[in-house]
Amino acid sequence: YPDDGDNAETLLKHADTAMYHAKSEGRDNCQFYNIALTLQAEKRMHLENDLRDALEKQEFFLVYQPQFDIAAESFQSVEALIRWNHPKQGSISPLDFIPLAEENGLIIPIGEWVLRTACQDAARWHQQGHCLEVAVNLSPLQIKNPGLVQSVLDILAETNFPPEKLVLEITEGALMEHNENTLSTLHALRNHNIQIALDDFGTGYSSMNYLKRLAINNLKVDQSFIHGLLDDDDNLAIVRAIISLSKNLGFTVTAEGIETLEQAQVLKHFGCETLQGFYFSKP
Ligand code: C2E
Ligand code: MG
Ligand code: MG
Numbered sequence: 001y002p003d004d005g006d007n008a009e010t011l012l013k014h015a016d017t018a019m020y021h022a023k024s025e026g027r028d029n030c031q032f033y034n035i036a037l038t039l040q041a042e043k044r045m046h047l048e049n050d051l052r053d054a055l056e057k058q059e060f061f062l063v064y065q066p067q068f069d070i071a072a073e074s075f076q077s078v079e080a081l082i083r084w085n086h087p088k089q090g091s092i093s094p095l096d097f098i099p100l101a102e103e104n105g106l107i108i109p110i111g112e113w114v115l116r117t118a119c120q121d122a123a124r125w126h127q128q129g130h131c132l133e134v135a136v137n138l139s140p141l142q143i144k145n146p147g148l149v150q151s152v153l154d155i156l157a158e159t160n161f162p163p164e165k166l167v168l169e170i171t172e173g174a175l176m177e178h179n180e181n182t183l184s185t186l187h188a189l190r191n192h193n194i195q196i197a198l199d200d201f202g203t204g205y206s207s208m209n210y211l212k213r214l215a216i217n218n219l220k221v222d223q224s225f226i227h228g229l230l231d232d233d234d235n236l237a238i239v240r241a242i243i244s245l246s247k248n249l250g251f252t253v254t255a256e257g258i259e260t261l262e263q264a265q266v267l268k269h270f271g272c273e274t275l276q277g278f279y280f281s282k283p
Contacts, residue, residue: 004033017041048100050086055106055113059085062117065283067135067254067276070268077133077167079276080118081283082110102141111142112151119159119166126161135167135197140174144181149188156194167195167218172204175214183213190215197254202242212249218274219246223257226277230262243270 005011018033020041025031054060064078084092101107115136122134142148156163168189175182175198186196197218198206202225221242228235239255246253255267258277267275 063283066281067274068280069274079135082114102139107139107141116155119155119161123159123161133165135169137169143174163193167197169197169199171199172206186215218252220254220256226255226257240270
């Protein structure tokens with residue numbers, strides 16, 4: 001008082017805002033209130049409200065990033081990435097709205113929309129003679145959703161898209177709880193010939209024991225290792241180790257975030273199968 005409020009109600013409200021900030025910074029710390037926190041919270045609230053209508057208003061669209069198959073020397077697959085065309089703020093990154101959609105559960109209908117749209121688009125390419133695989137990102141919440149397998153099967157039937165051409169990307173984070181339900185969901189998807197890729201590999205805490213029980217086809221090495229590949233021996237060693245581990249476990253390897261020819265050459269030399277990044281094409 002008086003900087004952060006001149007009455008009890010305002011002071012308590014702002015103290016509360018500071019407390020939420022402290023919690024979001026990992027708890028067990030001290031934070032002071034400042035006006036930026038209120039502005040940030042308001043922005044978030046507005047964004048969340050807008051997100052509720054975005055599906056209905058058809059503000060989402062998908063972009064596709066091609067993935068280069070080294071053996072075939074051509075693009076055999078694409079990854080679907082969501083974009084939100086906000087009426088006032090323009091294009092909003094999934095990194096900014098997916099976490100919100102995960103908090104309020106909207107990720108379930110949004111995720112279904114992504115899957116349906118990607119399968120529709122890819123089915124159309126197949127009809128035109130381009131038999132590409134399509135990879136779709138799944139949020140951990142979707143994997144925990146008991147209706148996931150049926151929903152994927154329904155969408156495949158509805159769009160007439162072959163299951164073996166669909167790749168579902170899950171992150172290591174989604175597997176961190178080492179939950180038996182997750183394992184059986186992945187097995188059920190594999191039993192229907194749907195492919196599973198483990199995205200952003202190397203950033204989470206996968207136990208090797210768990211990894212070997214997973215019904216996955218492909219590991220995607222996280223971009224952070226690729227970016228520093230040529231000027232950091234540690235990254236080089238890590239990427240080599242991931243590739244050799246994957247081969248021994250029977251998975252194929254995709255490297256993400258390839259921005260230069262040199263990076264592509266090194267990864268080819270190490271035996272990586274698929275390359276994805278701005279060097280080949282932006283999404
Ligand atoms: P991700 O699945 O790991 O996707 C790769 C991200 O890296 C994409 O960012 C892509 O544009 C970017 N990228 C690709 N090549 C390069 C490169 O050479 N250099 C750099 N610096 N970046 C590159 P984007 O589209 O912003 O997506 C970010 C993340 O948002 C995705 O990471 C994924 O986790 C999530 N996401 C995107 N679309 C969806 C979706 O439909 N559903 C869910 N649940 N998550 C999604
Ligand atoms: Mg991905
Ligand atoms: Mg990734």
